[in-house]
């Protein structure tokens with residue numbers, strides 16, 4: 694399949710011109726789950742183009758249908774997209790996340806321990822269930838041709854104040870959502886490089902074990 698020019702970021706790396714994977718769904722091609730997993734990236738080059746309400750609804754539905762312990766659905770999601778809330782929440786972003794100021798939608802994801810299973814051996818499931826739901830939404834967003842990028846770089850106290858989030862909730866992530874773009878002027882050099890090449894993963898044997906703790910799976 695040919696790259697769609699508006700979806701592809703190119704740059705010269707080590708003397709060679711490289712391009713990112715294109716996001717297929719935006720040009721009307723359905724994406725298999727395996728393909729969505731492969732092409733999903735924490736992209737930072739966003740367009741400020743508004744999102745269609747059906748796409749926002751589809752993202753909400755992807756989280757809503759996610760698995761959770763005892764079906765507790767502990768996530769609380771504040772969609773910041775209005776003329777007041779969106780610019781306000783952008784003031785809580787950390788400096789390294791200035792790229793996210795282009796986003797037409799920021800989801801502020803909160804949860805608290807008693808809203809999900811609390812089992813023996815410190816097994817509090819509220820963040821686990823919430824993370825699963827965000828992961829599921831990331832794949833759906835990929836299928837829809839959207840960037841959907843969770844971040845930890847923000848001021849959670851300010852976010853709580855701005856949005857009226859109760860004190861006992863943890864603001865565990867902002868999810869930055871929008872269409873991809875090609876103008877990378879908001880990015881640092883490191884971020885520009887990461888846009889093109891997926892950051893390396895650990896060797897499999899470092900965190901996947903076969904039959905016994907520490908025995909590399911492969």
Ligand SMILES: Cc1cc2nc3c(=O)[nH]c(=O)nc-3n(C[C@H](O)[C@H](O)[C@H](O)COP(=O)(O)O)c2cc1C
Pocket residue numbers: 733734735736737789790843844845846847866891892
């Ligand atoms: C919990 C979490 C917090 C993150 N925080 C930030 C952040 O503050 N700023 C940022 O640019 N990327 C952030 N990222 C994106 C990661 O840097 C990115 O997922 C990782 O480098 C792997 O790249 P990939 O997702 O493109 O494969 C975060 C990702 C996760 C899951």
